[in-house]
Amino acid sequence: MSFLTIQDLDVRLRGSGQRLLRGVSLEVAQGQVHGLVGESGAGKSMIGKAILDVLPRSVEIAGGRITLGETDLTALPAKARRHELGQRTALIPQDPLTALNPARRIGGQITDRLTRVLGWGAARADARAVELLDEVQISDPARVMKSYPHELSGGMRQRVLIAAAFAAEPELIIADEPTTALDVTVQKQILKMIAAMQAAHNTTMLFVTHDLGVVARVCQRVSVLFAGHVVEDADIHTLLSVPGHPYSQALLSATPRYDDPRASLRPVPQSVIDATRAEAEAHDV
Amino acid sequence: MAEALQIRRRTPLRLWLSCGWLTVFFACAIFAGPLSPQDPLAQDLLFERLPPFWASGAEPGFWLGTDSLGRDVLSRMIHGARIAAIVALVAGFGACIIGTTLGLIAGYYRGWVDQIISRIVDVWMSFPAVLFAILLVAVIGTGLTSVIVAIVVIDWTRFCRVVRAETMAQSRMDYVDSARIAGFSRARTLFREVFPNVLPVIIAVLTLEMGIAVVVEAILSFVNLSISSDDPTWGGMISEGRLSIHQAWWVLVFPMITLFLTVLSFTQLGEALRERFDPVLR
Amino acid sequence: MSEVLIAVRNLEVSLPDMAHKLPMGRAPMIHILKGLNFDVPRGSVIGIVGESGSGKSTLGRAILRLIEPTAGTVIFDDEDITHTREKSLRGFRQKAQMIFQDPLSSLNPRHTILGLIAAPLTLRMGRAEARTRAAEALEMVGLPANFARRYPHEISGGQRQRVGIARAIAQRPTFILADEIASGLDVSSQAVILSLLQDLVRDLGLTLAFISHDLSVVRRLCDRTIVMEGGKIVEDAGTAALFTRPSSDYTRALIDAIPLPVVDQLW
Numbered sequence: 001m002s003f004l005t006i007q008d009l010d011v012r013l014r015g016s017g018q019r020l021l022r023g024v025s026l027e028v029a030q031g032q033v034h035g036l037v038g039e040s041g042a043g044k045s046m047i048g049k050a051i052l053d054v055l056p057r058s059v060e061i062a063g064g065r066i067t068l069g070e071t072d073l074t075a076l077p078a079k080a081r082r083h084e085l086g087q088r089t090a091l092i093p094q095d096p097l098t099a100l101n102p103a104r105r106i107g108g109q110i111t112d113r114l115t116r117v118l119g120w121g122a123a124r125a126d127a128r129a130v131e132l133l134d135e136v137q138i139s140d141p142a143r144v145m146k147s148y149p150h151e152l153s154g155g156m157r158q159r160v161l162i163a164a165a166f167a168a169e170p171e172l173i174i175a176d177e178p179t180t181a182l183d184v185t186v187q188k189q190i191l192k193m194i195a196a197m198q199a200a201h202n203t204t205m206l207f208v209t210h211d212l213g214v215v216a217r218v219c220q221r222v223s224v225l226f227a228g229h230v231v232e233d234a235d236i237h238t239l240l241s242v243p244g245h246p247y248s249q250a251l252l253s254a255t256p257r258y259d260d261p262r263a264s265l266r267p268v269p270q271s272v273i274d275a276t277r278a279e280a281e282a283h284d285v
Numbered sequence: 286m287a288e289a290l291q292i293r294r295r296t297p298l299r300l301w302l303s304c305g306w307l308t309v310f311f312a313c314a315i316f317a318g319p320l321s322p323q324d325p326l327a328q329d330l331l332f333e334r335l336p337p338f339w340a341s342g343a344e345p346g347f348w349l350g351t352d353s354l355g356r357d358v359l360s361r362m363i364h365g366a367r368i369a370a371i372v373a374l375v376a377g378f379g380a381c382i383i384g385t386t387l388g389l390i391a392g393y394y395r396g397w398v399d400q401i402i403s404r405i406v407d408v409w410m411s412f413p414a415v416l417f418a419i420l421l422v423a424v425i426g427t428g429l430t431s432v433i434v435a436i437v438v439i440d441w442t443r444f445c446r447v448v449r450a451e452t453m454a455q456s457r458m459d460y461v462d463s464a465r466i467a468g469f470s471r472a473r474t475l476f477r478e479v480f481p482n483v484l485p486v487i488i489a490v491l492t493l494e495m496g497i498a499v500v501v502e503a504i505l506s507f508v509n510l511s512i513s514s515d516d517p518t519w520g521g522m523i524s525e526g527r528l529s530i531h532q533a534w535w536v537l538v539f540p541m542i543t544l545f546l547t548v549l550s551f552t553q554l555g556e557a558l559r560e561r562f563d564p565v566l567r
Numbered sequence: 568m569s570e571v572l573i574a575v576r577n578l579e580v581s582l583p584d585m586a587h588k589l590p591m592g593r594a595p596m597i598h599i600l601k602g603l604n605f606d607v608p609r610g611s612v613i614g615i616v617g618e619s620g621s622g623k624s625t626l627g628r629a630i631l632r633l634i635e636p637t638a639g640t641v642i643f644d645d646e647d648i649t650h651t652r653e654k655s656l657r658g659f660r661q662k663a664q665m666i667f668q669d670p671l672s673s674l675n676p677r678h679t680i681l682g683l684i685a686a687p688l689t690l691r692m693g694r695a696e697a698r699t700r701a702a703e704a705l706e707m708v709g710l711p712a713n714f715a716r717r718y719p720h721e722i723s724g725g726q727r728q729r730v731g732i733a734r735a736i737a738q739r740p741t742f743i744l745a746d747e748i749a750s751g752l753d754v755s756s757q758a759v760i761l762s763l764l765q766d767l768v769r770d771l772g773l774t775l776a777f778i779s780h781d782l783s784v785v786r787r788l789c790d791r792t793i794v795m796e797g798g799k800i801v802e803d804a805g806t807a808a809l810f811t812r813p814s815s816d817y818t819r820a821l822i823d824a825i826p827l828p829v830v831d832q833l834w
Contacts, residue, residue, distance in 0.1 A: 039753035183618035183780065188824040188834075210753065213826030217834060240828050254758040256783035257827050258810055265787050267762060268755040459673030462633045467687030467738070468660035471653070481677045 002027035003204050004034075004051075004172055009064035011046055011055065011228070020046050020059060021228040022283040028221070033198060033205040035219035035236070037212060037251070043228035044208045048174040051206070052091060053081055068172060086117045090170040092194070094177040096157035100149040106160055107145035113168045132163040135200075136193055155186040159193065166197055173198070176208045191217045212255050216240055224248045229280035247276040300557050303550035310547050313363045314370030322346055323357035325364040325517045330355050334533040352522075352536045353529050361517035362540055368429065368518050369547065372502040373495035376436035380498075381491045383437065384444025389483065391445070392452025393475045403449070406442045414439050415504055422510040429512045432505055436498050443497075444490055451486045455479050489559035496551025503544055519544045569645060572742060572774050573607040573630065578639035580622075580629050599625045601798040602639065607742075612768060612775045614789030614806065616782055616821070622798040623778050627744050630776070631663055632656065644741070661691070664735035666764075668747035670727035674719040674734075681705070681715035684734045704737035705730075708763060725756030729763065736767060743768070746778045761788060782825055786810055794818045 004027070011021035021043045028034040036044040049055045051066055051073070066073045068088060073081055090113070093099040100109055110132065111125035120128070126145070133141035136159040149157055158178060165173050175194065179187040195218050198205050207219055215222055215236065222239050224232045224247065232245040243249045253266040313320060323346065333355040338348050349358040391402040421435040455461070456479060464474040499519075506512070506520025519540045526537030579602055583594035599622050607613050617623045628634045630641055632648055640649045648659050667673035674683050681701050688697035705715060708729040719727055728748060735743050745764065749757040765788060768775045779785050785792055785806065792809050794802040794817065801815045813819045826834070 039755060184782075184824040184826075185618065185820060187826070191826070211826065212828035216828050216830050217826050237830055240830060251754065252828060254754045255828050256754075256757070256781060256787055258783045258786040258822065258825060259827060259829075261783075261787040264783065265758045265761055267758040273755075459667040459669060460675040462628070463665070463667060463673045463734070464675075464687075465633060466631060466660060466663070466665050467734075468657060468690050469687065478675050482675070 001029070003030035003032075003069060004028040004206070005065070005067040006047070006051075007065045007067075009047065009050060009066065010062040011043070011050055011059060012062045014058055014060050019228055019284060021050070022280055023064070024223075024225075024228070024230055026223050026230065026233060028204055028206065030204055031202045032221060033195075033207055033219045035215040035222040036206060036208045036225060037210065037215055037222055038225035039210060039251075041227075042225040044210075044225050045176055046228070047225075048091070048176050048206060048208055051172075052089060052174060053078075053085055086113075087168075088170055089172045089174065090165040090168065092161055092165045092173060092175040092178045095181055096154055096161055097149075097181070099161055100157060102149050104148070105145065106147050106149065106152070110145075110160065110164045110167055113164065118168055128167065129163070132167055133160070135166075135197065136160075136163045138163075154182055155190065158182065158186075158190050162190070162194060162197060166201055166203070169201065170203065172204045172206070174206045174208070177210070179214060180209070180211075187214075194218060212240070212252060213257075224251065226276045227280040229283060231276055231279070245276075246272045297557075299553055303553040303557075306546055306550045307554065310366055310550070311370055313366040315367075317364045317367045321357075321360035321363045322348065323360040325356060325360040326515060328354045328356055334529065334536075336533075337535050349539050350533065350535045352525060352533065356517075358522070358536055358539055361522055362519070362543055364517040365519045365522060365540065366543075366547075368512065368516070369499045369502060369544075371429065372433060372436065373498045373551075376433045376440070376498040376502075377491055377495040379433065379437035380440040380494060381444050381487065384441035385448050385487055387441070388445040388448025389452050389475060389480065392449040393456055393479060394471075395453075399449075402445065406445050409439075409442045410446075412439075415501070418501055418505060419508060419510060422505060427510050427512065432502055432510075432512070435505070436501050439501075440494060440497065443494060444487070447486060447490050448483060451483045452479055455482045458482075485561075486559070489555050491555075492551055492558055493555035496548040496555065499544070499551070500548055570608055571606045571642075572609040572644060573776075574640075574642040575603055575605050575607075575630065576640045576642070578603040578626070578629060578641065579637045580625055580634055581637045599798050600629065600636075603800055605793060605800065605803055607774060607776060609741075610772060610774055611791060612777060612789045614785035614792040615776060615778045615795065616780065616785050616792060617795035618780060618821075620797070621795040623780075623795050624746055626795070627665070627746050627776065627778050631665055631744060632659075661738050662740050663742045663744070664738050664740040666728075666731045666735050666743060666745045666748050669751060670724070670731045671719060673731060674727065676719055679716050679718060680710075680722070680730055683719070683730065684737050687734070688737060701733075701737055704733040707736060707767065708733045723756075724752055725760060728752065728756075728760050732760075732764060732767065736771065740773065742774045742776070744776045744778070747780065749784060750780065757784075764788075782810075782822060794821065 006024055006026050009021050009024040012019050024047060026034065036047055038044045050061060055061070061074065064074070071084060073084065076084060107126065107129055110129040114120045114125040114128060115122060129145060130141045133144055138144050138156065138159055144152070152160065178194065179190050182190060191214065209215055219236055221233070221235050223230045224245065226247055232239065232243065232248045234244060239248060240252065243252055250268040250272045253263065254268050255264060257264045332344060332347065332351050333353055335344050335347050335351040336342055337350045343350070347357050351357055387402050391399040417439055418435045421438060422431050425431050425434065460478060461474060464478045502518065503520030503523065506518040507524045509524065512518065522540040523537055526540065530537055578600055579598070580600040581596040581598045584597045585594055587595055603626065615623045615626060625634060629636050636649055640647050643659055643663060646659070648656065678686065681698065684701035684704055685697040688700055702712065702715065705712065710726060710729050710733070714722065719730070731748070749761055752760060761784065777785065777788055789806050792804065792806045793800055794815070796817050802809060802813065802818045804814070809818065810822060813822060
């Protein structure tokens with residue numbers, strides 16, 4: 001039984017009607033981490049934005065359904081949907097630099113969700129925030145609570161954002177390229193942290209990334225996107241060992257890897273790109 | 286990607302209105318002679334304090350009435366536009382050339398050159414501008430040239446600061462390093478690579494500066510430090526109109542409205558240009 | 568002609584730390600490069616890797632004398648380029664070229680593609696000849712001739728990076744420094760750009776220094792790799808050896824942190 005279900009999601013540019021997502025369907029079981037992989041412009045971030053109802057104003061959902069548990073989010077009126085999302089979902093954003101308000105202390109930015117959405121008292125929320133910072137292995141959480149974002153390193157900020165995302169015990173977390181801006185050694189720590197937190201809280205997660213190596217670390221299932229179309233949806237073992245779609249194969253061979261340099265960094269053949277594009281556009285009727 | 290597509294440029298109505306008003310303003314300045322219904326200097330004590338055309342007692346040919354010496358308000362305003370325009374253009378460009386040159390040098394070469402220029406700017410800007418202008422004109426004597434010199438001497442710092450900051454930002458761009466690797470000299474890199482990228486900001490500030498120059502000129506005329514009080518200037522008219530406000534409000538009000546609209550138009554246009562050239566929005 | 572194209576000796580770079588400058592006093596200095604020594608043999612491809620703040624980009628810029636070193640020398644083609652006046656660097660400026668990380672910021676937005684490639688050449692030859700050579704370079708990087716009249720913002724990221732490469736090779740250099748040239752690109756464009764660069768370097772017999780944070784890419788491209796941390800060289804070894812038997816703990820940690828597209832429970 002899947003927890004998050006997306007059926008035939010169709011997202012278009014207002015006005016021109018240009019298609020950004022072409023009938024995307026996917027199912028994520030409760031407690032699973034589902035990866036969304038693709039190159040820039042493939043529409044992977046757009047899916048997360050559509051779920052969280054934060055699509056840019058120039059873009060609209062032209063069709064399809066998004067169901068969270070028993071609730072059909074797309075059928076709800078805007079206000080009820082916002083309420084539902086606020087209670088049940090959270091986001092781990094890409095850029096830890098811009099995602100935190102530079103003029104506010106860290107503490108308030110973690111407890112916002114608890115006090116505003118869940119209506120907790122300040123003392124209880126603060127206690128919970130300290131607990132969470134401790135859980136993401138920030139030493140001296142009390143001091144960090146009082147710090148401003150610029151006083152923390154990139155890795156620390158990303159930990160804070162992870163703590164903030166898990167604060168209200170959401171059922172679904174969308175992680176949008178959470179480690180792309182980080183150095184590899186920090187990325188490793190953060191990925192381990194996300195995986196551990198996800199397992200401990202049994203949270204369902206949608207993990208958006210362009211990096212197949214990152215997907216291999218945290219995801220159980222993966223959807224590969226191209227031009228707003230899911231070209232392959234497979235479990236991680238299958239995708240990495242015997243990818244079914246030529247585009248997935250090509251993407252895998254293009255990925256640089258130090259353990260097998262000769263077999264990596266192979267340009268994606270134009271024929272594969274053209275065939276995949278034709279396949280994606282076949283959806284437009 | 287989608288966010289980028291969202292930004293669509295629309296020219297707002299207020300920008301059209303500003304451009305329209307400035308066209309009228311410059312047209313008046315250029316064709317002041319043929320456009321004026323009367324001689325702006327002709328005094329006629331038989332026609333003193335005539336009201337504007339819609340009020341009873343108005344005389345045909347004196348559309349906006351006359352002042353206490355019987356001079357036509359509309360004609361004086363049109364001729365005042367000429368002086369305002371001369372000040373705006375000459376003082377604006379003068380301040381722009383000095384400030385931009387120093388700003389480019391300071392922002393690009395940095396080091397001790399920058400230290401010196403920046404210190405001068407800091408000291409310069411710590412004087413209250415208008416007081417400084419009044420003092421300066423009082424020292425070098427009144428007249429159109431003095432007004433322009435005073436504005437240039439005071440306002441070049443505005444350009445210098447903005448241009449220096451933008452030049453520094455542009456100099457950090459890789460294309461500057463790229464030009465040096467190509468073997469171009471520092472000076473050529475500054476003028477051929479950096480300058481064109483700073484130019485939009487300069488144009489925006491120049492437009493704002495023209496509005497400021499018009500205000501400063503009006504203030505100096507108001508305190509009788511601009512050109513001789515016979516020549517029509519907006520500031521001078523406001524100053525004279527103040528004395529007969531209860532008998533002839535129009536002598537004061539029309540030049541004030543004109544001054545206000547002109548400065549507002551320059552400011553609006555400058556802001557719009559600045560926004561358009563803002564690297565963040567670009 | 569010696570075997571070594573570039574010899575770096577005791578290279579130090581310090582910059583004033585404006586963030587901690589006291590109002591009246593001098594700013595404290597940050598030591599970005601702390602005495603580096605290495606050689607780049609003619610015709611070799613050398614990788615310079617490290618995380619952000621390691622000083623790898625500063626090193627690149629110091630080699631090309633875009634940054635003035637505080638101490639030490641860089642010998643390029645038997646010529647000390649650190650202690651000469653900018654004016655006498657003419658020859659060096661033609662022989663040593665650079666490809667930048669962000670092609671959008673390294674290509675002046677106000678010039679056409681052909682103009683961008685041809686402009687540096689006009690210092691040494693006529694306009695017509697420069698344009699012919701620029702067109703040749705454009706062809707060598709696989710861009711159609713009709714790109715010549717476009718502007719940098721009108722083409723894709725991968726295409727812009729090709730323009731960056733064309734601009735460098737049009738000078739017929741002996742050495743190219745590539746600074747993170749693939750990090751802003753998708754894997755597919757990255758693969759295309761890197762194989763293009765690799766082919767050109769081989770065909771033209773160039774020496775290449777490749778600065779990157781991505782060890783997997785360096786493994787594929789470079790004969791030798793220098794690992795940097797905190798302004799120092801922690802390891803300098805043949806690439807294959809470096810990956811199989813890293814001698815420093817930092818290198819090992821860096822390699823271990825790379826997420827391979829393989830399911831690995833122990834990672």
